[in-house]
Amino acid sequence: MAENNNNNPMMNDENGKPKMPRFNVYWVYIIIILGFFLIQYFYSGKTAQLTTWQEVKNQMLEKQEISKLLVVRNAGKVEVYLKEDKLEKYKDRLGQGFGAVPKAGPHFYFTIGSIETFERQLAEAQTNIEESQKIYPEYVDRPNYWADILSWVLPFVILAAIWIYIFRRISRGGGGGPGGGNIFSVGKSKAQLFDKETRPRVDFKDVAGLEEAKIEVMEIVDFLKNPKKYTELGGKIPKGALLVGPPGTGKTLLAKAVAGEANVPFFSMSGSEFVEMFVGVGASRVRDLFRQAKEKAPCIVFIDEIDAIGRARGKNPSFSGNDERENTLNQLLTEMDGFASNQGVIILAATNRADILDRALLRAGRFDRQIHVELPDLKERLDIFKVHLRPIKLEENLDISFLAKQTPGFSGADIANVCNEAALIAARKNKKYVEKQDFLDAIDRIIGGLEKKNKIISKEERRTIAYHEAGHATVSWLLEHANPLLKVSIIPRGRSLGAAWYLPEERQITTTEQLFDEMCSTLGGRAAEEINFNKISTGALSDLERVTKQAYAMVAYFGMGKSLRNISYYDSTGQVEFTFSKPYSEKTAEQIDEEVKEIIDKAYERAKQILTENHEGHVQLAELLLEREVIFSEDLEKIFGPRKTLSREQELVKELDEEAHKQDLESKENQTE
Template sequence: MSNNNKDNRRPKNTFNPMWIYAAVGLVLIGFWFFSNSMMTPVKPLDRSTFFDYLSKGYVQNVKLHLEENKVDVYLTKTALESEEFKKIAPQNSNSNMLSAPSPQYSFIVADNANFEKEFEQIKSEKSLNTTFENVAPDAFSKIFWNILIWVLFFALIWYLLFRRMGGAAGGGPGGQIFNIGKSRAKLFDENEKVRVTFKDVAGLEGAKEEVEEIVDFLKNPEKFTKLGGKIPKGALLVGPPGTGKTLLAKAVAGEANVPFFSLSGSDFVEMFVGVGASRVRDLFKNAKDKSPAIIFIDEIDAIGRARGKNNFTGGNDERENTLNQLLTEMDGFGTDTTVIVLAATNRADILDKALMRAGRFDRLIHVDLPELNERKEIFEVHLKPLTLGTDVESEFLAKQTPGFSGADIANVCNEAALVAARKNKTVVEKQDFLDAVDRIIGGLEKKNKLIKPKEKKRIAYHEAGHATVGWLLPHAAPLVKVTIVPRGKSLGAAWYLPEERQITTTEQMLDEIASTMGGRAAEEVVFGDISTGALSDLERVTKQASAMVSIYGLNNTLGNISYYDSSGQNEYGFSKPYSEETAKTIDSEVSKIIEGEYERAKELLRTNRDKLDLLAQKLLEKEVIFREDLVEIFGERIVNEEDAVMEPAGNATSPIDTNPSELIETVITKNSEEAVDKKD
């Protein structure tokens, strides 16, 4: 956006009253400095010299300031013209209409009465015409100037403090404290057109189709209204972080050619009571004035959380008041204007039901993690700015990044460019992208980390155990590579390549649990004891087994029962949806599943101990081994016929793994760093 456009939009004849206050303050300060500069510098004088001058008739006037015990001495004109005082005579010329005559000398006396008595005595003895004047303190002038100084000081504090608060709350410079209830939404119109279009949004074909229809209605409403249709009043974009919800909203702003108000749900929240509801009213008032218009509220769960769920808040909860006002503005009396509300959240399960009903958010648009073809399209968008080598293929990269969101893919491309630049390459090659994926999933490689040979051998057998069990089980995810080079918080890692899967069977989940427990099983089989290095493995299998028993109903003892609450109604509840007896049964069944698969993994490793030793020895020698090394030791992997077409996708269907960061964690089996910390 050019600066010229911004200058043209700025009002020409704006006047800020603060200029008046500033001008008055400058005048007063200038007057004070001018008055001080016009005053003649006064020279000090001792008491005896003063009475000597008085006796000689040099003194014309004496002023005694009673409050300060200070004496001002004014010499006669004849004295000033004499040789003795000629050097101070020009200073007397400063006396004019703007300033009173200045004294030539001044001194402090200890006792006013004694000084005045001695003065009168000399005056009478010498028959002098010198006048004596007692100057009482000017209380009014002093109080006036003190009050004026404090008023100016507090006016400055008010301006600097409350104007900033008002400006922050009111959405821009010049706002006052009274504008705190104004909307903080940023307006995008013809003067600030967004340059993102639907062509810049790769993948998300279903979501794009729905929001494009809203844009079409705003551009050509007769196409829909002639058949009796009505435009949806709201559309809610729901999906994991990084999937492109905000990008879709930007594309709508760029395509719709109508005023677009953008703000976050937290912009309504304030420490003052009633501010949130006031901002909602002001937002919709501005949108109605510019109708047709679109309002986009990002992270709407900040104010849209279900009411009455928090038992610790009173009936005057500020968030609830804000939500009530939002509900009224979206579908209440007087809502016949064309104002469409777009909102985005990754926590739709906690939103209030009244907000989700038809008439407010008519459309619930799911923006899911991209599939293989969608990841390919996203890679093609982010690969355009890069200088690529001939071996880079978007389809290959898409297959290497299952579970990655659009934001993750953008990060991979950027990291690959940084890796290539670090190696002083002229182009970004395929290996740079693979290194970038490893960096994002496992963390930074730590080649200089000191590990004892005994611990390194244990880590090698741990990772070899994962690889061996996973290779021998038909439903486990296919292995990519195994490494014992420390990376991030892990001392070793086994990379798998799970592919998308829509459903998961009991056998597939059990194989995955056994493969995950293969590391600890190898430690017990080889060394006869176990270590703390399997912390992340235990955490993962505990979640998987718990989900099998209490969520998916894959346990024969409990049967076809699920205690999962997809609506989030029990988020603030203190009671469990099952009895204590059932809780004991769940704990028992989860333990049986994990221990059973642990024994199964140990049996596989005992049967193939010679191959396990070969794999661990190769790991110690090379530190990184790939799928080809396992084929050399174990032969070609036997997979299930159903899995030959579509490989297992790990925990892709588990609700525990709805967060993309956790989905990425399922690609890698990490060891806890605690093992080294304990022994060192």
Template sequence: MSTKKNGDQNKSLKRYNQYFIYGLFLILIFSFFFNPFTEKNEISWLKFEQEMLSQTEVEKIVVINRETAEIYIKKDLLSEDKYKDVTNEVGPHFIMEIGSVESFENKLEKVQDSFLPEDKVGVLYEDRFEWTSIISWLFPIFLILVFWLFIMRRMKSSGGIGGAMSNFGKTTAKPVDIDIESKVTFEDVAGLKEAKVEIMELVDFLKNPEEYTNLGAKIPKGILLTGPPGTGKTLLARAVAGEAQVPFFSMSGSEFVEMFVGVGASRVRDLFKQAKEKAPSIIFIDEIDAVGRSRDKAKSFQSNDERENTLNQLLSELDGFGTNTGVIVLAATNRVDILDKALLRAGRFDRHIYLELPTKIEREEIFNVHLKRIKKDDTIDVDLLASLTPGFSGADIANICNEAALLAARKKKEVVSQIDFTEARDRVVGGLERSSKIISPNEKMIVAHHEAGHAVASWYLENVDSLVKVSIIPRGQSLGAAWYLPEERNIITKAQFTDQICAMLGGRAAEEIIFNEISSGALDDLEKVTKQAYSMVAFYGLDINIGPISYYDSSGQYQSMMGKPYSEEMGKEIDKQVHKLIITQYKRAKEILSQHEVELKKLASLLLDKEVADINDLEKILGMRKAERLLKPDDN
């Protein structure tokens, strides 16, 4: 590694010295022939006539190439003060541009009409071959050519016009130098156990292909990594590059698509050609949906001919190389629903690996990976951090760890503690805390009772996540927030749906009970409630009147349709049941808060005083949660 780096440094130093020598050579040439500081002693006709010719001080005049007159002064006069600047005693002492020869002779003759014959100056004519005149024409052209070649070479090396003309159809993917560029291994990929087993099988095949081919097995040609953003698709591909120790060609799908016809298809051909020449090898295409979008007629208005030609070439290449050639294609996307069906079939991408959001155990592993590089104290509870981050992807967890370290550094702390991670989690979820935001006392009272309404309603509902903290400190776009400790759930029952809707409506209900007035502060709650109610009725089939019918579209085909997948009468019935569900849960929230109005006012007063109420404050005011009382065994 160091030898290669030293070689690159010596090469760049040699190139630098070469350019330096060329530049110095050009400067010397320019200085020799066109030095602006060289004394030419050029004079005008007026000065020549009045100070030299009329004083009979000129010895002779030599006209060179019918353009320039060289003037020689009499040698015995060079010692005078007026000629003290003349350094060349041999001559010529002065130079003058004459224009045309006829005009020069006429003027010279008029001046010398009154001269004595012995005082008249003769004119000699001489033709000379001068290198300086030729170089004065060629040198600017030479400089332009050198500058043009230099610019074209730089543009070619940087992929500009010069490089584009010669390598326009070449792939931009280059083999990754495993020893230098790829430091990621499977140990750096936490969680994803099943996905790593599938991927490690490919790595083992590339290292020991005979173990599989002897049994008649064929390794999959392609593997498609799908899943939500941030779940580790690209990271897993980088780990393959670090583990396989074979040429690894990495390229984004958008790099195939160009405005010029045929470029994308040409780059696909060149990519697979290079991979076959260096087999065994791996091709990784990130965000393959940029080039592999579906060619359905319903989406024809979104189509692009050049993109479709590139896709057709990609499909052809995936079919073109035979089995066990040692070339494996990895691709990643989080929009598998829009990919072309021909691209997804077996024989092209034989395996589809779905990377889900990590579970609580996997989140602990991810936290442990990112905590290795952080200086932390003994207060860090990884189990609690994993519990506080349900639904978080690996990228979100990495962001929380980085934010916690930044917060600790901002506080001039030497180590990162648990409170820093809690604040980082609140910041990622709710946004930046804005303590300086000015809120009027009346608005602050409304916000306090609104958040207290959420807390009290959720506290006395069985199927709502455990409340951890309530705050009325503005954060992000919200003026307050209630923080919960979510449970790991794979399915949600109807009772859990309705309790969640009831708890979200607790803020609006508290405003109406306490102030007999409602405000616009419940906009976010109402939006979530409406979406959740429609999901219950139209997607999950949880409404009795609508029945077990789902209009959910997992394929995304309905998105391209102008209308709804159900009739107008069914749409009216869905709206009716959604409205009934929301109004019923709103009345239920008002009943709960009316029964516990004293606790509601106490909690709101505490929030107005402290701005934040933690779990201990909540238990002092509200007692033990109903759900916890049901789970706790009777002491008697």
């Protein structure tokens, strides 16, 4: 075999000598690991076992089993060495064979507080022992070499690690692009890039409602997928689209759906991420963002909460907000529609404060479209419930349309919160399925807060609260244009002692009569207290605040006053915050105050008149509320009869009920066939 190996040319070098195997760094790792295991093998015996002074005193000293006591002064412990003929007694604790405590010792150890106390206790324990047999401790100091080494080496290791970390950060941010090259890459854009591999798993099917908004956004997506269809006719893609709407209506979700549907790169960034403590960072990040977007064009850039940098610039520079924010806005305006073209880069932005944005940002050529994302109506709420109820285990035959009817004015985020809260309530009650009552409890909790049944309320206060809430319910039920009532409760929730749930009519404009009727129903609680108890309480604070603001809006904004008719002092540009005076004179202010007082007094008197004319029904309703704590619209209909008119919301409810009834009939006919 040796001769064959020597004759093998693959194993020999040019001179015919056998080749030496090449050095591999992994051999060093293997040797170190083997050495570690060998050390563990030869030195893996037990160390001294922990004991107590009581055991040493009562057993080892008393029976003269100790040969030596060694006090380690710098460690605060005493090592116990046993006599060789006494080791057999402690073999269960000291071990046997290879893994045993060495016979030479130490065999046990215990900790001490101070050496003086230990010496006194040792002397007291050996008072009855002969002098020749007494044990006198020995003292030693053992330096901790590892601690000394670490105290010298560890600071240098930490400094070296920090230096390597800083060096790597600098090297990463040292690119030659705009905004780069500075320490920590401050000027680099922090936008997240979503491409085909990292695209969010959200599409337009997951966005319930918002049909009109989806149509406009889908047109942009379709343009990116099929640009020739539009360019052949001479059309140009809009450069930007602004999603405007109240919080929680689905603006960011709609942008995620665009990222999921479009087959182009998608940059996502928040408006606050442009602002930094260093001067010039915001503008640098804007430049870097658009530089990356141009390289990936065609693409979409989404800026969430754009009002953080797009606020209107002040006319007086000394009283303007942040100069750094204005520089960032100026750079954004230039990049969106400046001298250089940004062909193929579409800007999507979202905000719920479009009224404070700068005019230059909203002009055509930058944000060509403003897509309004409003609160969902009844049918849209039904679709949103269907989306959020998919992962929830529901009871059989749960009427989802009923949940949509009970959540007027809820946004998509509120509905998602209702579904989650209902599941938590059902789990808290150890239920296997989420039931209808769980959803009702969740809605009540979100609107009014958590129930506080243990709150101490006297009988007189409880009676006042019941008549107050019954006053609201009575006036709102009997007035034609007031919002219809859903239910009334006198169970304390959050900071309120009682609450009433209404079904607001979904309308785009409001008349004077509708505003006046709503004010009358709001003042019904205070009027009920005065009529029934001949005194008033502080419980109407929120009602009075709401009515006062509504009356001022009628006179100063909507031009519904008598002497100030068709005049509005509302400023939609948002420039009022930069001025220090009112847009009207002191005399006009007095007229506004007089008209506001006249409207509120008139509404209050009408509420008192309605309650006086229907005193028996009001008292009956209040007593029923005291008995049950919660009453519904059916109870009011039994006492006062049906309402005069149906609101638009109630008409939609009726239409949905009719559609559900038709679907039930069709399913039954199909089953019989």
